[in-house]
Amino acid sequence: MTSNIVQIPGQVGRTDRPFLEVSDVSHAFAWEGDGKAVLCNISFTVAEGELVCLLGRSGCGKSTLLNILAGFFVPTSGRCLLQGKPISGPGPDRCVVFQEDALFPWLTLRENIAFALKSGDLSGKKPVGEVDRFLDLVGLDGYGDYLPREISGGMKQRVALARVLIRSPRILLMDEPFGALDAQSREASQELLQDLWRQRAQTILFVTHDVQEAVTLADRVLIFGQDSGTIQEELVIALERPRDRASELFQAYCRRLRQGLR
Amino acid sequence: MAGEGRDILLPLLIPALCLTAWYVVSETGLVPVYLMPHPETILHAGAGYIFGMPGEGAYAGRFLNNFAASLTRVLLGFALATALGVPLGLLSGRITLVNRLVSATVNGLRAVPGICWLPLAMIWFGIGIKTTVFLVAMAAFFPIYLNTLTGARLAPPIYMQAGAMLGVSRLRGVFAILIPLAMPNIIAGLRLGLGISWAYLVLGELTGVPDGLRAVIMDARMLGRIDIIVVGILLIAVIGRICDRLLFLAMRLCFKSAGRQLR
Numbered sequence: 001m002t003s004n005i006v007q008i009p010g011q012v013g014r015t016d017r018p019f020l021e022v023s024d025v026s027h028a029f030a031w032e033g034d035g036k037a038v039l040c041n042i043s044f045t046v047a048e049g050e051l052v053c054l055l056g057r058s059g060c061g062k063s064t065l066l067n068i069l070a071g072f073f074v075p076t077s078g079r080c081l082l083q084g085k086p087i088s089g090p091g092p093d094r095c096v097v098f099q100e101d102a103l104f105p106w107l108t109l110r111e112n113i114a115f116a117l118k119s120g121d122l123s124g125k126k127p128v129g130e131v132d133r134f135l136d137l138v139g140l141d142g143y144g145d146y147l148p149r150e151i152s153g154g155m156k157q158r159v160a161l162a163r164v165l166i167r168s169p170r171i172l173l174m175d176e177p178f179g180a181l182d183a184q185s186r187e188a189s190q191e192l193l194q195d196l197w198r199q200r201a202q203t204i205l206f207v208t209h210d211v212q213e214a215v216t217l218a219d220r221v222l223i224f225g226q227d228s229g230t231i232q233e234e235l236v237i238a239l240e241r242p243r244d245r246a247s248e249l250f251q252a253y254c255r256r257l258r259q260g261l262r
Numbered sequence: 263m264a265g266e267g268r269d270i271l272l273p274l275l276i277p278a279l280c281l282t283a284w285y286v287v288s289e290t291g292l293v294p295v296y297l298m299p300h301p302e303t304i305l306h307a308g309a310g311y312i313f314g315m316p317g318e319g320a321y322a323g324r325f326l327n328n329f330a331a332s333l334t335r336v337l338l339g340f341a342l343a344t345a346l347g348v349p350l351g352l353l354s355g356r357i358t359l360v361n362r363l364v365s366a367t368v369n370g371l372r373a374v375p376g377i378c379w380l381p382l383a384m385i386w387f388g389i390g391i392k393t394t395v396f397l398v399a400m401a402a403f404f405p406i407y408l409n410t411l412t413g414a415r416l417a418p419p420i421y422m423q424a425g426a427m428l429g430v431s432r433l434r435g436v437f438a439i440l441i442p443l444a445m446p447n448i449i450a451g452l453r454l455g456l457g458i459s460w461a462y463l464v465l466g467e468l469t470g471v472p473d474g475l476r477a478v479i480m481d482a483r484m485l486g487r488i489d490i491i492v493v494g495i496l497l498i499a500v501i502g503r504i505c506d507r508l509l510f511l512a513m514r515l516c517f518k519s520a521g522r523q524l525r
Contacts, residue, residue, distance in 0.1 A: 072423055092429035102424040106442045106519035115438070119429040147522060167428065 017084060018045035019203060020069075020171060025078030026229075027064055038064050040229035042078070044222055046171070051197055051204045053214040055257060056224030062207045063099075066175050069205065070096045082170060092119065095164035097177040101156045103148040109135065109159050110144035116163045134162040138192065154178075154185030158192065165196065171203045178213070190216055194241065211261070215253045216243055223260040233260045299489045307489035308496070311478075321490050324478065329501070331473040332463055335391055336505075339398025340459045346399075347406030347455070348448060352440065354407075355414025368407060376401045376462055384469060394466025394474075401462040402455035409454065413447025414440060442519030449513055449520060456509055460502045475501075 314322030467476035482490035
């Protein structure tokens with residue numbers, strides 16, 4: 001089966017200048033006495049419109065990398081370029097959907113999404129009707145006046161998605177956003193994400209530890225090593241969408257990724 | 263509906279029991295009137311003090327003046343404490359350098375009982391409103407500062423990160439994210455501060471000011487009018503309680519985060 005798997009690193013949608021370019025990024029947390037690197041000379045690129053998964057076990061440094069790209073951490077060395085411009089500090093061109101619920105608990109769903117509109121350079125530019133359009137987009141029309149604590153975890157993550165999509169970020173950074181959801185909500189959320197990704201041609205970098213999730217979503221998977229802080233392997237998922245989880249080839253990809261994780 | 267009625271009546275139960283007990287001991291003569299006057303005497307004294315026409319008796323109709331004088335002192339002192347305590351608490355809670363700078367001084371001053379400031383305040387500000395306002399502000403500052411600091415320090419960083427990635431500037435982040443997150447603690451601090459403000463009003467009005475709710479109690483003590491003393495005490499309790507409710511309602515009205523967060 002494995003012979004069917006195409007393995008051409010980073011060939012999907014490549015243009016001359018990469019959309020996102022990460023080169024030689026290393027990171028060590030200052031408070032760790034031995035200064036052991038969490039990330040070690042990470043280099044990869046993401047093309048515009050591509051959906052790339054960072055796959056790895058917990059503690060492998062994949063979330064640290066996402067935090068660096070989001071601008072929350074400054075890497076010890078190396079550089080990250082988005083459309084040729086170096087990343088410095090957080091900004092609405094690189095929106096994050098967090099693993100935990102990060103909606104503002106004192107704002108209704110509508111106000112949470114509108115909050116994004118009132119921030120930074122977008123303030124007052126888009127009409128408020130946009131908010132309801134985005135609630136609708138993630139299938140939550142009619143829930144605008146609810147508070148975050150009144151809805152389920154799956155719905156919260158959909159609101160979090162609407163809140164960042166309304167900013168039209170250049171790249172969407174997702175840090176195991178569906179990790180805490182039950183199986184049904186997770187599948188529904190994955191489907192919704194794929195729909196939105198297709199409709200909006202949104203570039204997405206998606207962190208996960210779930211092999212099935214990676215094969216379901218990704219154009220390309222970057223597999224992190226267990227302790228090395230490096231990308232062990234890069235695998236293009238050459239499956240037609242929508243992907244059939246029951247198919248032989250899907251299972252073959254899953255097996256292949258599991259091997260890579262070892 | 264039954265629940266609503268219970269919610270209104272339940273807080274009144276203890277005061278009602280106390281009143282009944284008071285009535286019983288007064289009626290039976292268990293406690294002599296020079297120690298504790300009969301409730302009806304108090305009622306008459308209170309009615310005269312609040313609604314009476316000036317000139318009808320020694321204390322008739324003086325309530326409004328006294329109340330206005332005391333309320334002004336409390337509100338001025340409380341406002342001063344809030345204006346200093348909340349911003350300084352937010353800064354200390356978020357910026358380690360600021361906390362290092364001020365925490366030793368603040369906690370040192372906190373150890374000084376408010377009454378120690380009285381002689382100094384009288385020398386600095388003389389007898390009158392300034393001394394009282396100073397004492398009230400001095401006392402109310404600490405609970406407001408400390409609670410705001412705790413609220414700001416405990417604010418989960420993920421919400422600041424969420425704000426930052428949405429492009430929120432630092433200044434707007436303070437008002438739109440940090441203050442709402444710290445709101446439950448800020449409200450706790452303000453309520454404690456306001457309560458202490460009323461307590462320290464008593465201290466400030468000890469010093470020979472002519473009007474004020476506490477001044478009237480001191481005045482009545484010298485004239486042996488125990489009924490007026492009890493009226494003054496009850497009024498301070500009632501007004502303190504009403505102020506606390508009003509503060510809470512005002513915060514809920516002004517800040518979404520005050521009403522919607524149950525933490």
